[in-house]
Amino acid sequence: MEQQNESDQQTIFNTKLLMISSSIFLGLLGIMASFLSQEVLEYYGHSANGMGLILMNITGALYLGFAVLNWMARGNIIGGIYSRPVAIGNFLHFFFVAIALLKFLITKPITSEILTGAIIYSIFAVCFGYILFAKGESCS
Template sequence: MSQEKSTDGEESSAGLLNTKLVMTSSALFLGVLGVPTSFFAPEILEYYGTPPEGVEVLFVKAAGAMYLGFAILNWMARGNIIGGIYSRPVALGNFFHFAVVAVMLLKRLILESHSAIIVIAAVAYTVFACCFGYIISTGGQSCG
């Protein structure tokens, strides 16, 4: 595990440990979303009142594959210093994913629904978007 030098010459692993926590937790979060959406798309659509036929099932399964892809990416990159020059694309990809979905969920909360699942998802996506935004802006420094 590599460590960073602090301004007074002491070694510190705070940036690595905190980005590792963000990467690990986001990998687990996306994995938990990815497995059911990949394998139980018709049941998910039925639960939300959408007929499970045609292109809707395909889109839910594609979203599940994207979640699993990001989960694997984050899991495999969790030991890297994220946000620095080498892993900046990982941080940017995660930031844009979490930020765009957070905006969509928050808009839904404001305009339509206040269901518990939407509130929980909006909070989780907003927290991850803020963490990855902070990681990008500080070049991999701690996230909290």
């Protein structure tokens, strides 16, 4: 019984670390996209008006929403029956963005920002995929 309790504590700690790190990462992206949207668009050579600006603000709100969700769920065992939707949502987000960034790297010149993003997104996708498909086990 005591060994099972220790295993549960280890699982909570590892998923808690994953949820905190993903929350911080998404929060930083959300703040950038929400409050520095014009600067980000201009840095990448796009005009900072019209639909691009609106889409950047919407994206920032989505990132901030995911960051808050992950922060508030950090104490739960992610991937278990009650937090499975959190694991699925995070896995889908990180997986599809990682695929999009990797596809971009194949077809366009490599930039450090895109390469770094692809690596970070891939790591989060693997961790959330492991939690999701390994029956709630932790990703250390």
